[in-house]
Amino acid sequence: MNAEELDLVTTFASLAPSVHNTQPWQFIATEHSLEVRADPARRLDFLDESSRQLHMSCGAAVEFARLAIRALGLSCIVRLLPRADDPLLLATLTVGGQSAIRPGEQRLYDAAPRRYTDRGPYDDSPLPNRVLSRMADAAAEVGCWLRFLDRPGDRLLAAVLVQKAEEIEIQDPRYRDEIDQWRRHDYADDGVPDAALYEWPADRVSDVPLRDFSGADEHRRFAGRRDRPDVERDALLLLGSDGDDRLSWLRTGRALGVVLLTLTDAGLVSQPLGQVTEVAATRTQLQRGLGLLGHPQLLLRLGYGHGRPATGRRPVEDTLIASAVS
Numbered sequence: 001m002n003a004e005e006l007d008l009v010t011t012f013a014s015l016a017p018s019v020h021n022t023q024p025w026q027f028i029a030t031e032h033s034l035e036v037r038a039d040p041a042r043r044l045d046f047l048d049e050s051s052r053q054l055h056m057s058c059g060a061a062v063e064f065a066r067l068a069i070r071a072l073g074l075s076c077i078v079r080l081l082p083r084a085d086d087p088l089l090l091a092t093l094t095v096g097g098q099s100a101i102r103p104g105e106q107r108l109y110d111a112a113p114r115r116y117t118d119r120g121p122y123d124d125s126p127l128p129n130r131v132l133s134r135m136a137d138a139a140a141e142v143g144c145w146l147r148f149l150d151r152p153g154d155r156l157l158a159a160v161l162v163q164k165a166e167e168i169e170i171q172d173p174r175y176r177d178e179i180d181q182w183r184r185h186d187y188a189d190d191g192v193p194d195a196a197l198y199e200w201p202a203d204r205v206s207d208v209p210l211r212d213f214s215g216a217d218e219h220r221r222f223a224g225r226r227d228r229p230d231v232e233r234d235a236l237l238l239l240g241s242d243g244d245d246r247l248s249w250l251r252t253g254r255a256l257g258v259v260l261l262t263l264t265d266a267g268l269v270s271q272p273l274g275q276v277t278e279v280a281a282t283r284t285q286l287q288r289g290l291g292l293l294g295h296p297q298l299l300l301r302l303g304y305g306h307g308r309p310a311t312g313r314r315p316v317e318d319t320l321i322a323s324a325v326s
């Protein structure tokens with residue numbers, strides 16, 4: 001890659017989703033490889049003590065970088081955790097010779113600038129089965145699995161546990177402080193801006209509590225009210241992995257990347273419901289209640305939304321910390 005191509009690849013990698021838009025990644029380039037490194041200063045100390053979500057966020061950036069390299073018509077081999085003596089080095093992408101991008105990869109690449117987290121109401125058109133199976137195949141290709149929670153019992157269990165997790169988290173002042181630290185009221189190149197939050201119409205509420213970034217406590221405002229507004233029951237999808245270690249978390253991030261881009265390509269949107277897998281007790285209850293052998297990593301609500309990308313990204317100068325490319 002030359003300097004211009006490297007710029008494009010790192011800019012594209014940063015379009016990946018990350019928890020609270022922390023963008024906890026750094027890049028180092030040589031002529032034939034790109035290293036993706038963790039930036040521990042951008043880890044959420046309270047919400048992500050184990051760095052699980054940091055690894056998932058960086059795994060998504062790895063997948064976005066891979067797609068950008070493929071879109072240059074070059075081959076790319078990804079190695080996760082290539083060196084045991086360098087724990088911050090999460091992945092090496094080795095760039096090879098000419099190799100035409102596959103049509104499926106091209107579609108995901110094209111979808112990336114349109115992808116965003118949609119926190120608003122979704123309409124209730126059913127999700128096409130072919131999209132669900134494409135997502136499951138894409139996740140399996142990078143070593144993860146998806147479970148579509150379409151059985152009423154499974155869906156209810158997940159909704160109840162998200163509620164429980166949200167209640168546990170919201171009671172802790174450290175949780176609120178961390179959200180405040182990553183909230184942005186004007187355009188910024190990281191964090192969650194006002195423009196990425198959505199004020200729901202007064203006559204509508206999701207049956208699953210969405211993470212409360214605004215402090216408005218929308219969900220609880222409606223709980224127990226007799227004149228309940230329209231309750232929205234979105235499709236829920238669980239992304240998981242067989243293991244629960246750093247490698248599994250990076251794989252989950254790669255799977256999250258392709259799953260979200262597959263959704264965008266199909267005109268769908270999503271929002272992670274991270275609370276349930278952040279609280280150890282609800283994560284275990286979800287795993288047992290669904291009878292899973294593997295580990296739940298991220299629950300998502302899916303549907304047809306109405307918004308567009310609203311969060312910022314740090315410039316290449318901030319993320320590309322060393323380059324031997326001229």
Ligand SMILES: Cc1cc2nc3c(=O)[nH]c(=O)nc-3n(C[C@H](O)[C@H](O)[C@H](O)COP(=O)(O)O)c2cc1C
Pocket residue numbers: 015016017018019020021022053056057060115116117118119191192196211271272273274275298309310311
């Ligand atoms: C591991 C992970 C967990 C996330 N958890 C949540 C969540 O619980 N609620 C939410 O609204 N967004 C969640 N997000 C979405 C991020 O906030 C979002 O990706 C980030 O703000 C960048 O915005 P964008 O996705 O619109 O580009 C999560 C993202 C990742 C990668």
